[in-house]
Amino acid sequence: MQIIQKTWALAALLSVLVSARPHQQQTPIVRREWRTLSKHEKSSYLCAVKCIMRKPALTPPFDNSGVISRYDDLVYTHIQQTFSIHYTGHFLAWHRYYLAVYERMLRDECGYKGAQPYWDWTLDTPADKWASSPVFDPVTGFGGNGEFVESDPANPFPPVPGRTGGGCVKDGPFAGVSDVVHLGPQDSVTYNPQCLKRDFSPYFAGRYLAMNQTQLTLAAPDFGSFDRVVEGGPSFDASGIHGGGHYGVGGTYGQIGDLYTSPADPIFYLHHANLDRVWWSWQKLNLEARLTDISGPILLMDYDNLKGGNVTLDFPLSVGVSAVNVTIGDVMNIAGCGQNGALCYEYDKVYTLQG
Numbered sequence: 615m616q617i618i619q620k621t622w623a624l625a626a627l628l629s630v631l632v633s634a635r636p637h638q639q640q641t642p643i644v645r646r647e648w649r650t651l652s653k654h655e656k657s658s659y660l661c662a663v664k665c666i667m668r669k670p671a672l673t674p675p676f677d678n679s680g681v682i683s684r685y686d687d688l689v690y691t692h693i694q695q696t697f698s699i700h701y702t703g704h705f706l707a708w709h710r711y712y713l714a715v716y717e718r719m720l721r722d723e724c725g726y727k728g729a730q731p732y733w734d735w736t737l738d739t740p741a742d743k744w745a746s747s748p749v750f751d752p753v754t755g756f757g758g759n760g761e762f763v764e765s766d767p768a769n770p771f772p773p774v775p776g777r778t779g780g781g782c783v784k785d786g787p788f789a790g791v792s793d794v795v796h797l798g799p800q801d802s803v804t805y806n807p808q809c810l811k812r813d814f815s816p817y818f819a820g821r822y823l824a825m826n827q828t829q830l831t832l833a834a835p836d837f838g839s840f841d842r843v844v845e846g847g848p849s850f851d852a853s854g855i856h857g858g859g860h861y862g863v864g865g866t867y868g869q870i871g872d873l874y875t876s877p878a879d880p881i882f883y884l885h886h887a888n889l890d891r892v893w894w895s896w897q898k899l900n901l902e903a904r905l906t907d908i909s910g911p912i913l914l915m916d917y918d919n920l921k922g923g924n925v926t927l928d929f930p931l932s933v934g935v936s937a938v939n940v941t942i943g944d945v946m947n948i949a950g951c952g953q954n955g956a957l958c959y960e961y962d963k964v965y966t967l968q969g
C-alpha cells in the first residue's frame with residue numbers, strides 16, 4: 615500500500631514538472647522550403663498567420679497604441695529595438711530567436727502543426743524569374759507586387775534601384791484589406807491602419823539573392839566576417855543577402871523594405887528563415903567550432919570596437935512580451951531541444967560549399 619502511494623506521489627510530481635515546461639520538445643521539428651509544402655500545408659500556414667493577426671496583443675496598452683494583435687507584439691518589439699539588433703554582432707542570433715518565438719506562437723496559440731517554412735530565393739533568380747516565385751502566388755502564396763507608383767522626388771534617399779511597384783498588394787490573402795498593418799512607417803507606434811505594400815525590385819533580387827552571393831557568404835572564414843557579408847553595408851551597392859530579400863520584395867515603399875516595420879509583411883519570416891538557414895549551413899561546415907563562434911559589435915556599426923566591445927555567448931536577447939529572455943549561447947544550436955539551448959528545429963536541407 616505504502617509503495618503504491620509513494621509511486622503515485624512520484625507520478626504526480628513528475629507530471630507537474632513536465633507540465634511546467636510545456637515547450638520542452640524531444641525531437642526537432644523540420645523547416646522546409648515553401649514550394650515543397652503541399653497545398654494543404656500552405657493553407658494551414660497562411661491560416662495560422664491570419665489567426666495570430668486576430669489574437670489580442672499582450673503588450674501593455676499606451677496612448678493611441680497601434681499594437682492591436684499578437685502579430686503586432688512582435689512588430690512592435692522589432693521597431694523598438696531596430697538600432698540595437700541590426701549591424702551588430704547579435705543580429706543573426708536575435709532574429710533566430712525572434713523567428714523561433716513566432717513559430718511557437720503559430721503552433722501554441724493558433725494550432726499550426728508544421729514548422730516555420732523558409733524561402734530559398736536562389737531558386738527565384740535570375741531577375742526575370744523573380745515575380746513568378748511560388749511565394750508570391752495569389753492562391754497558394756502570399757500574393758504579389760503592388761501597383762506601380764512613381765518615386766517621390768522630395769525623398770532625400772535614392773529610390774531602390776529597379777523598383778517596379780510601391781502600392782497596395784493587388785492579390786493574395788492580404789489584398790483588399792486597408793488595415794493589415796497597424797504600425798509604422800519607420801518608428802511610429804501609434805495606430806496607423808495601412809494596406810500591405812510591396813515594391814518588387816527583380817534587379818536587386820537578381821544581384822544579391824542568386825547562388826553566387828550565397829556562396830560568397832558561405833565562404834567567410836569566421837563569424838565576424840560572415841555576419842558582415844550577410845548584412846552588407848547600409849548603401850544599396852554594398853548589400854548582401856539580407857538586404858537582397860528586404861529590398862527585392864519591399865523596394866522603397868513596401869513595409870518589408872522598412873528597417874523598422876519590416877516584419878509587418880509576413881514574407882519577412884520566410885526570408886529570415888532562409889537567412890537563418892544560411893547561418894546554420896555555415897555553422898555545419900565546421901559545427902564543433904562554429905557552435906561557439908560569435909563576435910561583432912554590441913553597438914550599431916561599431917565594427918572597430920571604438921565605442922564598445924564584441925558580443926559574447928552570454929549576451930542577452932529579448933523579444934519583449936512574447937517570450938523569456940535568453941542569451942546568444944542559448945540559440946547557437948538550433949536543435950538543442952532543451953538540453954543545449956532554447957531551440958528545437960532543423961532544416962530539411964542545408965547549403966553546401968560548391969567547388
Ligand SMILES: *[C@@H]1O[C@H](CO)[C@@H](O)[C@H](O)[C@H]1NC(C)=O
Nearest residue numbers: 740820821822824826827830
Ligand atoms: C552574381 O550574379 C549577379 C547576376 O549576374 C550579378 O549581378 C552579381 O554581381 C553577382 N555577384 C557576385 C558576388 O558575383
Ligand SMILES: *[C@@H]1O[C@H](CO)[C@@H](O)[C@H](O)[C@H]1NC(C)=O
Nearest residue numbers: 837838839909910919923924
Ligand atoms: C572583435 O571581434 C573581431 C572579429 O570579428 C576581432 O577582430 C576583434 O579583435 C574583436 N575586438 C575585441 C575588442 O576583442
Ligand SMILES: *[C@@H]1O[C@H](CO)[C@@H](O)[C@H](O)[C@H]1NC(C)=O
Nearest residue numbers: 930931932933934938939940
Ligand atoms: C529582458 O531584457 C530586456 C532588455 O534587456 C529587459 O528590459 C527586461 O527587463 C528583461 N526581462 C526580464 C524578465 O528579465
Ligand SMILES: [Cu+2]
Nearest residue numbers: 692700709876
Ligand atoms: Cu530585423
